[in-house]
Amino acid sequence: EADIYQTPRYLVIGTGKKITLECSQTMGHDKMYWYQQDPGMELHLIHYSYGVNSTEKGDLSSESTVSRIRTEHFPLTLESARPSHTSQYLCASSETPPGTGVYEQYFGPGTRLTVT
Amino acid sequence: GQQLNQSPQSMFIQEGEDVSMNCTSSSIFNTWLWYKQDPGEGPVLLIALYKAGELTSNGRLTAQFGTTRKDSFLNISASIPSDVGIYFCAAGTYKYIFGTGTRLKVLA
Numbered sequence A: 001e002a003d004i005y006q007t008p009r010y011l012v013i014g015t016g017k018k019i020t021l022e023c024s025q026t027m028g029h030d031k032m033y034w035y036q037q038d039p040g041m042e043l044h045l046i047h048y049s050y051g052v053n054s055t056e057k058g059d060l061s062s063e064s065t066v067s068r069i070r071t072e073h074f075p076l077t078l079e080s081a082r083p084s085h086t087s088q089y090l091c092a093s094s095e096t097p098p099g100t101g102v103y104e105q106y107f108g109p110g111t112r113l114t115v116t
Numbered sequence B: 001g002q003q004l005n006q007s008p009q010s011m012f013i014q015e016g017e018d019v020s021m022n023c024t025s026s027s028i029f030n031t032w033l034w035y036k037q038d039p040g041e042g043p044v045l046l047i048a049l050y051k052a053g054e055l056t057s058n059g060r061l062t063a064q065f066g067t068t069r070k071d072s073f074l075n076i077s078a079s080i081p082s083d084v085g086i087y088f089c090a091a092g093t094y095k096y097i098f099g100t101g102t103r104l105k106v107l108a
Helices: none
Strands: A004-008 A008-013 A019-025 A029-036 A043-051 A054-057 A077-080 A085-096 A104-107 A109-113 B004-006 B010-015 B019-024 B032-039 B043-050 B054-056 B061-065 B071-076 B087-094 B096-098 B102-107
Touching: A004 A085, A008 A019, A019 A085, A029 B087, A043 B096, A104 B032, B010 B019, B010 B087, B019 B061, B019 B087, B032 B061, B032 B071, B043 B054, B043 B061, B043 B071, B071 B087
Parallel strands: A008 A109, B010 B102
Antiparallel strands: A004 A019, A019 A077, A029 A043, A029 A085, A043 A054, A085 A104, A085 A109, B004 B019, B019 B071, B032 B043, B032 B087, B054 B061, B061 B071, B087 B096, B087 B102
């Protein structure tokens, strides 16, 4: 399993503000992910990282950006928040159990973002 | 793009009943994962399936990786009130797509 921490848990912010959502994991997992989820709906991948200095955009287009300077840290930034960015943002990391070749993905508690 | 169709979308059951839900796709996947999500929290991994035809249990939960590699099933036996939540399937390898969720409500 993985210990994945996200801060803040809740954020209400005005339009036009710059925000950074923090995500950290303590297990040394190489792969990390950001998902966007509207309440009760499916999760959509917006960013992922294979390792330090490696980031890719996910299947859902997002105006956010990410960085991966350290293995344990994968922050997401919105340069100018808009009401359309209101959603839940979930961070995840994955590990491969020995002998499986499979990536088991574990999630943090999420950040609920509201842009007014 | 790739899509996972999850059914049923929601269900009400009596405490003690067994529950079944499934996930299907038109694409082949190497791994299926099943998650449970409580309101305001991140999904929690319940079961991971690695091999076609594999049947895996975790307590009262049993999941199967379909032999065609295009579907998966999750069964919950003897449901209890804390089983309430949204269950998601996910399929992929190192990147995953998620199903639309099954919303489970248990009537005591």
